[in-house]
Amino acid sequence: MIELDGLTKRFGNKVAVDRLSCRVRPGMVTGFLGPNGAGKSTTMRMMLDLDNPTSGSVRIDGKHYRDLDEPLKHIGALLDAKSMHGGRSAYNNLLCLAQSNRIPESRVAEVLDTVGLTAVAKKKSKGFSLGMGQRLGIAAALLGDPQVLLFDEPVNGLDPEGIHWIRNLMKALAAEGRTIFVSSHLMSEMALTADHLIVIGQGRLLADMSMADFIHQNSRSYVRLRSPQQERLRDVLHEAGLIVVETGGGILEIDGATTEALGELAAQHQIVLHELSAQRASLEDAFMQMTADSVEYHAHSDHVAAPPPAGPQWGDQWNERTGGGPAGTGREV
Amino acid sequence: MASVPAVLTSEWTKIRTVSSTVWTLISAFVVTVAMGAALCALMNSQFDDLPPAQRATFDPTFISFSGMVLGQLAMVVFGVLVVGTEYSSGMIRTSLAAVPQRGSFLFSKVAVAGVLALVVGIVTSFVAFFLGQALLGDHRTDIGAEHVLRAVVGGGIYMGLIGIFSMGAATMLRSSMLSLGILMPFFFLVSQILSAVPGAKKVARYFPDQAGSKIMQVVPDAMNSGTAPYGPWGGLGILLAWVAAALLGGYLVLKKRDA
Numbered sequence: 001m002i003e004l005d006g007l008t009k010r011f012g013n014k015v016a017v018d019r020l021s022c023r024v025r026p027g028m029v030t031g032f033l034g035p036n037g038a039g040k041s042t043t044m045r046m047m048l049d050l051d052n053p054t055s056g057s058v059r060i061d062g063k064h065y066r067d068l069d070e071p072l073k074h075i076g077a078l079l080d081a082k083s084m085h086g087g088r089s090a091y092n093n094l095l096c097l098a099q100s101n102r103i104p105e106s107r108v109a110e111v112l113d114t115v116g117l118t119a120v121a122k123k124k125s126k127g128f129s130l131g132m133g134q135r136l137g138i139a140a141a142l143l144g145d146p147q148v149l150l151f152d153e154p155v156n157g158l159d160p161e162g163i164h165w166i167r168n169l170m171k172a173l174a175a176e177g178r179t180i181f182v183s184s185h186l187m188s189e190m191a192l193t194a195d196h197l198i199v200i201g202q203g204r205l206l207a208d209m210s211m212a213d214f215i216h217q218n219s220r221s222y223v224r225l226r227s228p229q230q231e232r233l234r235d236v237l238h239e240a241g242l243i244v245v246e247t248g249g250g251i252l253e254i255d256g257a258t259t260e261a262l263g264e265l266a267a268q269h270q271i272v273l274h275e276l277s278a279q280r281a282s283l284e285d286a287f288m289q290m291t292a293d294s295v296e297y298h299a300h301s302d303h304v305a306a307p308p309p310a311g312p313q314w315g316d317q318w319n320e321r322t323g324g325g326p327a328g329t330g331r332e333v
Numbered sequence: 334m335a336s337v338p339a340v341l342t343s344e345w346t347k348i349r350t351v352s353s354t355v356w357t358l359i360s361a362f363v364v365t366v367a368m369g370a371a372l373c374a375l376m377n378s379q380f381d382d383l384p385p386a387q388r389a390t391f392d393p394t395f396i397s398f399s400g401m402v403l404g405q406l407a408m409v410v411f412g413v414l415v416v417g418t419e420y421s422s423g424m425i426r427t428s429l430a431a432v433p434q435r436g437s438f439l440f441s442k443v444a445v446a447g448v449l450a451l452v453v454g455i456v457t458s459f460v461a462f463f464l465g466q467a468l469l470g471d472h473r474t475d476i477g478a479e480h481v482l483r484a485v486v487g488g489g490i491y492m493g494l495i496g497i498f499s500m501g502a503a504t505m506l507r508s509s510m511l512s513l514g515i516l517m518p519f520f521f522l523v524s525q526i527l528s529a530v531p532g533a534k535k536v537a538r539y540f541p542d543q544a545g546s547k548i549m550q551v552v553p554d555a556m557n558s559g560t561a562p563y564g565p566w567g568g569l570g571i572l573l574a575w576v577a578a579a580l581l582g583g584y585l586v587l588k589k590r591d592a
Contacts, residue, residue, distance in 0.1 A: 088350045
């Protein structure tokens with residue numbers, strides 16, 4: 001269990017983390033989501049007592065990090081891939097960590113085996129690829145067999161096999177009753193691993209809810225229509241009291257109606273349809289919508305976005321800000 | 334609280350498992366001994382050509398430590414790398430997550446590396462002395478002579494303290510490159526040049542290396558090096574004060590700053 005209470009970090013005038021209060025519970029994977037620069041890494045560094053909070057506190061199992069007796073036995077962390085001395089072998093890097101917390105040397109070989117680095121244990125870690133460095137960092141996190149594990153962007157630099165491996169590892173560790181806290185800027189990645197979500201933007205808490213609730217609340221479903229008789233179709237839909245959103249390219253999106261009802265309506269008025277499909281906004285869209293106001297680094301582009309829609313739409317703000325890049329408008333079918 | 338013996342063991346593992354430890358300490362030994370031996374041999378052959386003032390204050394012990402001017406630079410590199418690689422490699426975050434008591438972390442590291450530097454310094458000092466005396470021929474002195482043992486042991490302590498001073502400085506500067514960029518020119522050039530400039534001399538003799546090296550002199554103002562307002566032990570005291578200040582500064586920076 002990790003408890004954040006009013007955690008705040010200021011760098012000069014800039015507020016990196018703003019009165020963040022939440023709990024990370026055991027027995028599940030908690031995803032820590034936010035755009036780049038949202039304050040995820042700063043928050044994690046404060047959890048480990050590496051950065052001093054401007055105000056507020058973090059408690060690990062009720063204790064301040066500094067008061068933990070041999071902290072690696074309570075909490076393990078993967079902060080970034082570059083956190084070991086490159087001139088030292090993987091084995092020796094882990095050995096000096098183990099010794100500092102009186103962890104038996106036999107654990108070093110065990111965790112190297114767990115992450116699949118046994119073959120390169122005696123090699124200097126500066127020759128490691130990003131993925132191998134990431135595995136070594138995970139081995140260091142597992143060294144003290146801790147009940148709480150923090151992973152900062154663990155899938156960065158891993159190949160698909162590695163990503164699959166780390167997902168399963170996190171789920172298995174959570175199933176053993178451990179507290180798993182994993183940060184990411186990719187909603188799609190979290191959707192596959194996390195049971196619970198904490199979303200932040202510009203250091204502020206935006207959401208703290210279960211993954212199921214997040215999906216339920218944020219995945220909007222709508223029907224997409226395309227017709228050569230677009231004008232007439234729009235009039236008919238308006239007469240039926242439906243809200244029509246025009247997204248350009250002759251596509252109409254309708255909320256709150258089924259494909260059956262819309263198909264029959266079109267048939268009644270003898271309107272030709274080229275497309276009639278049920279759509280679901282992706283979680284990525286929902287995440288972007290949620291954090292749109294707090295995205296710190298916007299891409300600017302002269303690329304003109306699609307004509308403005310008639311009504312409110314998921315990802316509007318994002319689209320305006322980014323000029324409607326493909327990532328912003330992509331939808332799951 | 335982290336167990337201090339455990340942290341000491343861990344720091345010893347860190348030091349013995351990187352190759353930079355071995356090559357910096359071997360360089361410190363080889364350079365000091367070789368350069369000292371060369372100068373002793375030169376002095377032996379050129380003794381009659383020395384200016385009278387230098388002949389009057391000829392100090393065979395001090396001459397055998399001539400190599401320390403260069404050898405101490407390797408000690409500086411050792412001290413800087415012990416601390417600096419924690420920062421350059423990113424290891425510092427891993428280390429502090431394992432040992433969040435920053436005082437225990439820093440002083441365990443300095444204790445282990447400092448003892449090693451002192452041991453290497455003492456060995457270097459004795460080897461440089463005996464080899465140097467063997468090459469000085471008729472002008473040699475003996476370890477049993479007055480103040481000579483003090484100078485030889487002091488020379489070793491001096492080298493160790495220069496290494497520890499560098500560890501403190503690197504902890505304050507949090508970077509190997511920056512630390513080396515400041516300390517190397519300081520010890521190799523600035524301190525040496527200022528100590529020869531008449532006006533700056535008065536300030537330069539309070540520099541860590543100028544003050545600390547007094548302990549290696551048996552003859553007062555050896556080799557016509559000029560009088561200092563402190564004796565050998567006073568000089569070592571000044572160096573110790575520099576070391577304490579560097580360590581305190583390093584501790585405060587480590588304690589206050591975000592890792």
